Amino acid sequence: MEKREELYAGKAKSVYRTDDPERFVLVFRDDTSAFDGEKKEQLNRKGMVNNKFNAFIMEKLEAAGVPTHFEGLLSDTESLVKKLDMIPVECVVRNISAGSLCRRLGVEEGQELNPPTYELFLKNDALHDPMVNESLAESFGWATTEELARMKALTYQVNGVLKQLFDDAGMLLVDYKLEFGRNGADIVLGDEFSPDGCRIWDKATRKKMDKDRFRQGLGDVIETYEEVGRRLGISFD
Template sequence: MNKTGVLYAGKAKTVHTTEDPELLVLEFRNDTSAFDGEKIEQLERKGQVNNEFNAFIMQALQQAGINTHFVKALSPTESLVRNMKMIPVECVVRNRAAGSLVRRLGVAEGEILDPPVFEFFLKDDARHDPMINESHIATFGWATAAEVTRMKELTLAVNAVLKKLFADGGLLLVDYKLEFGRFNGEILLGDEFSPDGCRLWDAQTLEKMDKDRFRQDLGHVIESYEEVGRRIGVQFS
């Protein structure tokens, strides 16, 4: 599939158009950012690791009956995806307390959340992705009530699949964010699922093995991403 132009360049990925208006090329770059772009570095192999990790996860979700925008991997750093109209809402599930939840509510990091906490955030870096609720979504027309219900269903279905997948690799899926879009009248999972957009801890030591290693200057960021991948069966090129 040939790229015909750049549709959008984000903080870590570039979206390219193709000859087919229904298909895009998602390019994963080595750029790594945190704190809404305040901290930026280039990490060698990151684009490849995240692309191959994401391809593995998306295929696992599709095998479990969860429809996504992913079509196939094209190269170590590029994947073919469906051209969706993205909904500007992030769906977040928290299985354990970490990050902003700890800061907001004063709960202990690592506290088990049963049932898991579900939250919506507006995808808006300039405003630091503020938390929103279903009333905001309805009033401002970001999604219909039926679409919100579907996004929640899919997000919790992803939780059931991935908690087990990571648990089998000796890992805790602490929290994660998902984005969705519209394609031919259907809501599909979009964007990516990689250690950039979730928290993963070693189940025994509680060692952080995700993007918090970059945020907190813990080092060995990509090596940890690769270790997570190997534990769940990703075969990196």
């Protein structure tokens, strides 16, 4: 497999074509951004940590029956993935209230949500990723009813697997976002699952162990990502 030209450079990763028209290389960079790209920094080792973190999680999910784009690690910061036709909607599950939900609904952070909530956001930086719903997604043609139902079912299936995984390692999976894409007739989990796109708290102390450390200037961002990984059994060197 040969890496060819860069097709797209996102806020944290770059997508490269390969000699296989059905496969891309994802490169995890050290770039870190928050608040729609307003706060930006390079965090040493982040690309490597998130690449390996994501590989571990994607393999767990694949083993649990969730179809993912992940094919294998290529290097410390590169993964081979299936080329997907991405659906421009982020699927968010929340097990515990935090972040934008608290601001929007005026609720306290740290409340258990039962059942866990499910929200859709349009992936659009210029519009600040507005909240949408399945009806809007259908009418604007972002996805079909069937695709949306599949995304929802898979997102909850992921929750069953990952909530337990983090719990077993002494952590709470507070919330996370997933992105899906089309691969032929299938809906496949794409993008990444890493502490950049979820909230993880220590179960005993509720210490924040995710990108909120960066957003809120709490320090030790990557050290804490690595701690999360080590607790799950990921080795980073």
